Amino acid sequence: MTTVVIAGAGPTGLTLACGLARQGVAVRVIDRAPEFPTGSRGKTLNPRSLEVLADLGLGERLAAAGRTHLPFRKYFDGEFVNETEPFAGVRPTATTPYAASLWLPQTRVERLLRERLAEHGVRVERATELVDLRQDGAGVEVRLADGGRIAAEYLVACDGGRSTVRKLLGIPFVGDGDPEPVMVCGDVEVEGLDPAAWHQWFGPRGAFMLCPFPGTRRWQLQASPETDADGRPVAPSLESFRRLAALHTGRADLGLDNATWLSTWRVNVRMAERYREGRVFLAGDCAHVHPTAGGLGMNTGIQDAWNLAWKLGHVLRGLAGPALLDTYQEERLPIAAWTLDVTSAGMAAVTAGISTPGIGVEVGRVGDLTGLALAYRWSSLADDRLAGPVRAGDRAPDSPCPGPDGGPARLFEHFAGDHFTLLGLGPGALPALAGLPVRVRTVPLEDPDGAVRRAYGVIGDALVLVRPDNHIALTAPPGARDAVLGYLVGLGAR
Incomplete structure (x- = not known):
């Protein structure tokens, strides 16, 4: 019998799977998507996540794939204002081997995690959709869209903000959100722009940002949505991106092409009321969603998985009793609450600063965004x-x-x-x-x-x-x- 089923093959699910597989736990990772995602989505790993992934054996591979220092080149109303670098002068120390965040698109992080998981003999099962579940004191039965069933001792839901598992369990997702998109996103190829910096245009008409990815022609675009004659947001497209570029940069020589991963982003600040229902656990975006300020989404999910992996492994290997699993919610739920607070404050600061010359996204750096100071001093395990x-x-x-x-x-x-x-x-x-x-x-x-x-x-x-x-x-x-x-x-x- 499979010991643990993980629903969702994003960074959270893959980190958890690697942490369990290296302990010899029989794990299956299922994901309803027929193909692996290609969009950049999250783009930074903070120092604490880098420590976690290095412990899993990915330190050198990540360092080779990403970059640790990226200047923020800022413009206001089309004119250059200044250039800053949040991690300028920051270098490893005796106590902190990863002092700066690593800029790397989420799709690449996931690929490296899948490769590491395959080295443990586990592969993601694509086009495998969970539609129902049953559990009792002995285990969990996962029911699939194709009629198949998987019996396991535990299920961990890492299936995102619209989590099927969380809804099936009836766990409230407490908070609120804005029904209208506040940002359009996409991956584009860019000509005529220096790839050595993250370019950020702010002004009375909103924001337009282009962030480069090392070793590729791809850039991540984030912008205030274009609106139609009635003031309604226009769906993201290459044509809309080109119009937004002309509007915010004032440049006719800036070329955008080959737009992929067209997406909109809405403000959602929500947290699951509890992280456990019997033999089922919630982790990552399934358990908490919040503003993008500070880049904590992918990182918080990775660190959820890191906390849960050793505890599940120790219980399943007989090294600890089942009560240890209760400390997962005890330790991680307060971290999620802090994350919602700090990212909401950061997003408010960025939004307020859009109309101020010289302001960039680093104004959203509220609190410790490295993850190094986050602790569990309140825990019963301390x-x-x-x-x-x-x-x-x-x-x-x-x-x-x-x-x-x-x-x-x-x-x-x-x-x-x-x-x-x-x-x-x-x-x-x-x-x-x-x-x-x-x-x-x-x-x-x-x-x-x-x-x-x-x-x-x-x-x-x-x-x-x-x-x-x-x-x-x-x-x-x-x-x-x-x-x-x-x-x-x-x-x-x-």
Whole structure:
């Protein structure tokens, strides 16, 4: 029997599938689309998502495919105003290997995730539409449009904002939206424009933006909709895009051609009332939709999947009890609420700034959009006994440290995988590292230059237990071996 069925093969579903497959969980990914999407859609991976995908083995492939620095070239009423670069001067540090976002179209991210998933022996089943489901205490039965059925222990819905699964479960999608489109989008080929920058035209007539994709002739177009004589939005098309380009740029030499992925975007700010119904979970856009400001959509879904993957895997492998699955909603629902708030504020700032010279989309950067500061300090899985600046529930920082052979390494190399990691800082912590369960990797660290202690805000010797998703589970004094064992026992392993 299939262990987990994932409905939806976007970044959320694919990240979850990779996280489960590498644990040996039998997973099937189904998607109703007959072909894989070709439109760019989301276009940035934030630093936290880059850490997640690097842990899954995609770090080098992503770096080779995207770019980390992209200037924003801004115009007002057709005239050049200035050029800024939000990540100018930002470089990796000892604790943060990915300091800037990566510009890469979502379609390319999905392709790399599918390739990684295929390396685990799993392929997406296209043109496979879920139309109904039944569940009981033992499992879930997924019913398909072609009459087929799939029996599984769990189902995870990653099927987008119009989620069939969420509707079948009757889970309210709380919030509101604007019925009229506020933006038209598309992928186009552009002639006569420097591809070294994201060009952003603002003015009294709205906004028009063209963002290049490295290594291709494709650009993503986003613009205020054209309106007809009655003031109604005009559907996106190449002809409309050309008229909008002439209107906003004032340039006759700008060539637009070969428009694909024609789309409209409406403001929707909604969140599922709950993320779980029995053996069915919601993740990604199925669980929350919000404004595009800050580029958090694809990233929040990836990080939903990262949180759920290790928990489902540990429960299915007998390393934790079923109650662990309740912490998925406990930890991720507040993050979604924060995301809705911060992106709504960001979109309001961008909208208000359209009529102000020199304003660009970076005005929508409200709060931490890197994802690095998002933490679960409120979680029942956070046990903090040191009360330092870095607390249980926080993202575990990277740091230089010795490798298994004594050579130079980094903490993230020790964390990579689906195990807990116990850092023993200083000689006083060494006795606590002996005789722990095999699912815990122990890392003794003398830390003579204090790099790890600085990263974790620790003075003297200490124990730091890191979860499989690289968030801190427990901080404790060096002799608190019983606290570590108690934490692991509390997960309910059978």
